[in-house]
Amino acid sequence: MAQKKTRVVVAGGGTAGWLTAFSLVTRLGNVLDITLVESDQIGTVGVGEATIPTMCNFHQLMGINEQEFMAATNATFKLGIQFDNWANDGDSYIHSFGEIGQRSWMAEFHEFWMEAVANGQQDSLEDYCLELKAAKANKFATKIGNRPLNFAYHLDATAYAAYLRNKSEAAGVTRCEGKIQSVDTDPQSGNLTRLTLDTGITIEGDVFIDCTGFRGLLIGEHLGVGYEDWSHWLAADRAIAIQTQSTEAPKPYTIATAHKAGWQWRIPLQSRVGNGIVYSSRYLSDEDALATLKQNLDGEMLTEPRYLKFKTGRREKAWHKNCIAVGLASGFLEPLESTSIHLVTTALIRLMKLFPFSNDHELLAEQYNRETQKEMETIRDFIILHYNLTKRTDSDFWDHYRTMDIPEPLAHRMAIFAQNGYVWPDDVALFRVDSWVQVMMGQGLMPAQHHGASRMLPIDGLKQQLSAFKQSVNNALGQLPAHADFIARYCPAGEQV
Ligand code: FAD
Numbered sequence: 001m002a003q004k005k006t007r008v009v010v011a012g013g014g015t016a017g018w019l020t021a022f023s024l025v026t027r028l029g030n031v032l033d034i035t036l037v038e039s040d041q042i043g044t045v046g047v048g049e050a051t052i053p054t055m056c057n058f059h060q061l062m063g064i065n066e067q068e069f070m071a072a073t074n075a076t077f078k079l080g081i082q083f084d085n086w087a088n089d090g091d092s093y094i095h096s097f098g099e100i101g102q103r104s105w106m107a108e109f110h111e112f113w114m115e116a117v118a119n120g121q122q123d124s125l126e127d128y129c130l131e132l133k134a135a136k137a138n139k140f141a142t143k144i145g146n147r148p149l150n151f152a153y154h155l156d157a158t159a160y161a162a163y164l165r166n167k168s169e170a171a172g173v174t175r176c177e178g179k180i181q182s183v184d185t186d187p188q189s190g191n192l193t194r195l196t197l198d199t200g201i202t203i204e205g206d207v208f209i210d211c212t213g214f215r216g217l218l219i220g221e222h223l224g225v226g227y228e229d230w231s232h233w234l235a236a237d238r239a240i241a242i243q244t245q246s247t248e249a250p251k252p253y254t255i256a257t258a259h260k261a262g263w264q265w266r267i268p269l270q271s272r273v274g275n276g277i278v279y280s281s282r283y284l285s286d287e288d289a290l291a292t293l294k295q296n297l298d299g300e301m302l303t304e305p306r307y308l309k310f311k312t313g314r315r316e317k318a319w320h321k322n323c324i325a326v327g328l329a330s331g332f333l334e335p336l337e338s339t340s341i342h343l344v345t346t347a348l349i350r351l352m353k354l355f356p357f358s359n360d361h362e363l364l365a366e367q368y369n370r371e372t373q374k375e376m377e378t379i380r381d382f383i384i385l386h387y388n389l390t391k392r393t394d395s396d397f398w399d400h401y402r403t404m405d406i407p408e409p410l411a412h413r414m415a416i417f418a419q420n421g422y423v424w425p426d427d428v429a430l431f432r433v434d435s436w437v438q439v440m441m442g443q444g445l446m447p448a449q450h451h452g453a454s455r456m457l458p459i460d461g462l463k464q465q466l467s468a469f470k471q472s473v474n475n476a477l478g479q480l481p482a483h484a485d486f487i488a489r490y491c492p493a494g495e496q497v
Helices: 015-028 054-061 066-072 109-118 130-137 157-170 217-222 286-295 340-353 362-388 396-403 408-420 433-442 459-479 483-490
Strands: 006-011 032-038 076-078 080-084 092-096 152-154 174-177 180-185 192-197 202-204 207-210 227-229 238-245 254-259 262-268 272-279 306-309 313-315 323-325
Touching: 006 015, 006 202, 015 032, 015 157, 015 340, 054 066, 054 152, 054 340, 066 157, 066 483, 076 483, 080 130, 092 130, 092 433, 109 459, 130 459, 157 174, 180 217, 207 217, 217 323, 238 286, 262 286, 272 286, 313 362, 340 362, 362 396, 362 408, 362 433, 408 433
Parallel strands: 006 032, 006 207, 032 174, 080 254, 207 323
Antiparallel strands: 076 152, 080 092, 180 192, 192 202, 227 313, 238 272, 238 306, 254 262, 262 272
């Protein structure tokens, strides 16, 4: 006799909802029966267009063809983020996804480079990173010979949800259109049992995934799981988004430009550019934010301004009873390092590993919640780093960030780097040494000392090694085509692959 399938109800059809449905049907479809509910009346948040390299790995795990996905979502490649005006007005640095120099186990590459600089070498750490140099030169290929580049994507969020929807429905996900009007719970266990839509349709389930966005309809409004507010560290609570026409070939990087109060993103797609300003209502009015954003657009507006409100923080438990919140329903960190879709993908991998196939799932839920908390806190601290390292004194906004108390693990990390140059990957292995070094040094936090291993070689030998490495980066750079040419060959928008 066939085993009964576990009935999964996905509430919400934004990026989180459709990524959930697609992943579950692709990897566990034989043992799950999946229904997704979404409401065209409510719509999706509709932003979320810059990603980080983990997205490529996730797509590979889920069997997504890169060329097909990119053509369907108007996507471009992303090698990092350029941060303008963060330390001081007029400054600029790139946090690239590439490795800087060569790995060594005892001391890090930047420490060898610092030794050479202390002995008269005049160059930049940037010269030792292919991805960073390629970004600046507007060049790209997925690999050179056997050497893959480390990259991510810029994508059209609405097209991405539609792409995932087509694939999910073709693979057997049932979609229900309608507004969730009521939620039923089993009085004994407290587990969710049924959703009723405004169309009168009822959907019963064993496991409910809350992808209803900021409101967290199931996890928050219905099950009453609280929200840990982090706005004392990350004050932004508003954004305005506007799409514009492209004025140039797409760059292979996102730009995050700091303003007097808030910052602005620029995300180039194949046929248009996504822009937006992130700000705090404590320091900037909506009118002034819109004026700042409009002043700094470089193409004609294609859409009316879209206003978004949010609260930075995390759901106290992302998994409670038989309900797991994924996406904005589980918490939100502003998009400075493009980490929200990443958090959806890691939530899904975690969920698939710990999936509640039986009712005895309290320990699985506890483990899931511990891992989720650690991950959110790690990313939160990395984002705080960008703000706290500012030297700007031109507004109350920057004064607040420059002088505020920061979480202790971050304060420790910054202090040890400033004194000794020591840096290590974070606890969830998301931001590697290279990421921390690029942002800390990019914003002017230069170590007072560096590791003595950098003096093991005679200085001329060290300089020769550095020079050979730099040459290898330049040779590789010379082989890369222009980013736009690579896209035109590999994944032009709208083309069936
Ligand atoms: P939503 O898109 O809000 O979807 C919610 C779904 O729930 C919708 O389908 C809606 O119809 C449905 N729903 C809600 N209530 C009901 C109901 N009662 N009945 C039926 N259906 C219902 N992430 C990145 O990775 N990179 C970025 O660059 C980035 N930029 C961002 C910029 C801003 C300003 C913001 C706010 C977010 C950004 N994000 C970014 C985050 C990203 O947009 C989200 O993580 C992602 O879109 C997932 O959203 P979601 O699916 O959880 O929610």
